[in-house]
Amino acid sequence: MSNILYNSAYDLKKALEQSKEYIQLKKLYDDVQHDESAKNIFRNFRSTQLNLHEKQVTGKEITEEEIIHAEKCVQLVQQNGKIAALLKAEESMNMLLQRITSIILEPLDELYKKSE
Amino acid sequence: MSNILYNSAYDLKKALEQSKEYIQLKKLYDDVQHDESAKNIFRNFRSTQLNLHEKQVTGKEITEEEIIHAEKCVQLVQQNGKIAALLKAEESMNMLLQRITSIILEPLDELYKKSE
Ligand SMILES: [Ca+2]
Numbered sequence: 340m341s342n343i344l345y346n347s348a349y350d351l352k353k354a355l356e357q358s359k360e361y362i363q364l365k366k367l368y369d370d371v372q373h374d375e376s377a378k379n380i381f382r383n384f385r386s387t388q389l390n391l392h393e394k395q396v397t398g399k400e401i402t403e404e405e406i407i408h409a410e411k412c413v414q415l416v417q418q419n420g421k422i423a424a425l426l427k428a429e430e431s432m433n434m435l436l437q438r439i440t441s442i443i444l445e446p447l448d449e450l451y452k453k454s455e
Numbered sequence: 456m457s458n459i460l461y462n463s464a465y466d467l468k469k470a471l472e473q474s475k476e477y478i479q480l481k482k483l484y485d486d487v488q489h490d491e492s493a494k495n496i497f498r499n500f501r502s503t504q505l506n507l508h509e510k511q512v513t514g515k516e517i518t519e520e521e522i523i524h525a526e527k528c529v530q531l532v533q534q535n536g537k538i539a540a541l542l543k544a545e546e547s548m549n550m551l552l553q554r555i556t557s558i559i560l561e562p563l564d565e566l567y568k569k570s571e
């Protein structure tokens with residue numbers, strides 16, 4: 340990687356780290372991590388999501404017990420204000436990353452669009 | 456998005472656009488697009504790849520005819536120097552993008568790694 344590319348990527352990383360979206364996400368994430376109950380609910384929710392996603396992708400059967408468990412995880416998450424705030428901040432961060440990505444990848448999009 | 460974030464993303468886009476990897480990719484892509492035979496082989500190869508990928512993801516059956524057709528597309532691609540060069544340049548670009556992405560996303564990786 341050339342120095343100009345590396346430095347540009349590094350500058351963007353610093354800007355992201357100092358963005359209000361990242362600072363907010365970090366704060367809300369720490370709030371959840373420092374609350375034992377919220378931390379466990381969030382961890383269960385994430386691992387359940389991941390498990391179901393993997394089963395879907397690999398075409399494995401999802402049992403009724405797993406669906407009930409997943410629904411319970413979602414319910415617990417919805418009842419927890421700290422986690423709800425964290426999920427919202429994650430969504431904002433994802434939207435921000437999508438906008439950043441679409442700016443960066445514009446030259447590549449242009450290249451491949453021309454031929455269609 | 457704040458101005459500093461937007462400007463950082465824009466600077467990275469410009470650096471990517473001016474990188475030797477992008478200039479090389481663009482040149483090789485244009486070479487293929489200006490060669491009617493190479494262009495058709497490349498287009499068939501891509502649409503065949505996309506079709507098989509979609510069938511795999513959605514769990515649809517891939518017929519024997521489709522496998523034979525896909526193999527023929529790969530053969531034609533391998534026999535074409537212009538396309539081979541383009542595919543190699545695409546691989547280099549993908550590696551570059553992965554390195555850039557891992558720099559940018561470091562703060563987010565750090566955030567989520569802490570809790571594991
Ligand atoms: Ca360097």
Ligand SMILES: [Ca+2]
Pocket residue numbers: 456457458461
């Ligand atoms: Ca702005």
